[in-house]
Amino acid sequence: MVLFSLNQPISMICLVSIMAGRRALKAVLIDLSGTLHIEDTAVPGAQDALNRLRQASVDVKFVTNTTKESKRSLVERLQRLDFHVQEKEIFTSLSAARSLVERKQLRPLLLLEDSALEDFTGIDTSEPNAVVIGLSPDHFNYQTLNQAFRMVLEGAPLIAIHKARYYKRADGLALGPGPFVAGLEFAADCRATVVGKPEKCFFTQALSDLGCSPTEAVMIGDDARDDVGGAQNAGMLGILVRTGKYREGDEDKIKPLPHLTCDSFPEAVAHILKNLL
Numbered sequence: 001m002v003l004f005s006l007n008q009p010i011s012m013i014c015l016v017s018i019m020a021g022r023r024a025l026k027a028v029l030i031d032l033s034g035t036l037h038i039e040d041t042a043v044p045g046a047q048d049a050l051n052r053l054r055q056a057s058v059d060v061k062f063v064t065n066t067t068k069e070s071k072r073s074l075v076e077r078l079q080r081l082d083f084h085v086q087e088k089e090i091f092t093s094l095s096a097a098r099s100l101v102e103r104k105q106l107r108p109l110l111l112l113e114d115s116a117l118e119d120f121t122g123i124d125t126s127e128p129n130a131v132v133i134g135l136s137p138d139h140f141n142y143q144t145l146n147q148a149f150r151m152v153l154e155g156a157p158l159i160a161i162h163k164a165r166y167y168k169r170a171d172g173l174a175l176g177p178g179p180f181v182a183g184l185e186f187a188a189d190c191r192a193t194v195v196g197k198p199e200k201c202f203f204t205q206a207l208s209d210l211g212c213s214p215t216e217a218v219m220i221g222d223d224a225r226d227d228v229g230g231a232q233n234a235g236m237l238g239i240l241v242r243t244g245k246y247r248e249g250d251e252d253k254i255k256p257l258p259h260l261t262c263d264s265f266p267e268a269v270a271h272i273l274k275n276l277l
Contacts, residue, residue: 025058025276026212029203029231031088031221032064032074034244035265039170042081043243049266050083056277058080059210062090063203063219065162065196065226067134067177070118071095091206093161093196095121097132099205100159100195108159109148111139115273133192134161134185135177152188162196164226167246197223200229211235218259218276222246229254237276239268 020103030036037044054060062085066074078085094112098120101108109128110120113136125250131148152158164176181192196202207217214235221227221238222245237259240251251261262268 003214024216025218025272026216027059027207027210027218028053029061029063029206029217029219031076031219031223031227031238032062033066034168034222034246035220035227035241036062036083037078037081037170038168038244039231040077040081041170042083043265045155045264045266047082049269051246052273053269058272058277059212060089061206061210063092063197063206064090065093065164067092067094067116067136067161068113069115072118073115092119093202094134096202096205097134097159097161098123100193101130101132104130106157106159108132109151111136111144111148111157112161113138128156129159129178130159131175131184132159132161133181135167140180146182149187152184152190158184158188158190158192160192160194160196162226163192163194164197164223166245168222173245176227183192197221197226198233200230200234203231203234203236219263222249224254224258228258232256232258239271241265241268 013168071087072090074090075085075087084115094116101123107124107126107128108130109132110117110125111131111133116134128151131151133148160177160181163178163181165178166173166176185192203214207214218237218239219227219231220241222241222243224240228240230240240258240261242261253260260271262271
């Protein structure tokens with residue numbers, strides 16, 4: 001409890017009230033695709049904004065539902081775009097899925113792009129007894145999906161790396177894995193275990209090695225439901241950016257509303273540096 005005398009100047013009372021209500025921000029989680037870059041094009045000013053944020057007294061971690069490429073490939077893409085990012089700073093839904101597979105000792109049928117399989121190196125996939133599905137345009141054909149359907153129908157667990165409805169590519173919006181997961185759920189009359197955003201456990205896992213709680217962190221992303229809604233449901237603040245997959249009115253589709261909706265990542269960083277630190 002903050003105590004003050006009524007004889008204090010009004011300005012001092014207001015200052016004490018603001019300081020009491022302000023969170024002690026320790027970490028910023030940042031989405032990648034649609035927030036920092038769209039495929040091989042960086043969001044204007046994002047590199048400089050990230051550098052400014054790194055100079056502040058907060059930890060930075062990158063969290064992504066990207067399943068089209070391994071963590072190593074993702075780091076190489078970001079570094080080509082002049083983002084100074086290390087592999088250990090990135091937490092992906094692929095990482096979360098692998099952790100679940102290992103914990104439950106499953107042998108998964110991996111419905112993933114070949115470029116993402118690297119993150120499951122060493123996992124036994126012989127005689128699969130589970131289905132792990134991400135975004136896999138090259139493998140989403142009737143034969144493969146039907147194999148997955150039959151396995152799930154016979155009792156194999158269905159693990160969705162995430163259920164995003166769509167994402168932003170250079171040529172426009174494109175279907176995410178969500179519609180394909182929903183199709184398998186419908187056909188096999190089951191519910192998938194989802195490990196990526198917006199699941200609460202995804203955000204708490206991402207924060208676990210930073211030594212801070214959700215109330216001490218903020219999330220920046222272009223997906224109102226998965227990035228911002230998921231983060232806020234986990235106890236974080238959420239900042240929605242109008243780049244990537246954002247569509248007009250997205251901010252009104254979640255409750256509570258985003259802490260802030262702004263045009264781009266640089267604006268989100270400016271807000272954090274000015275108002276949250």
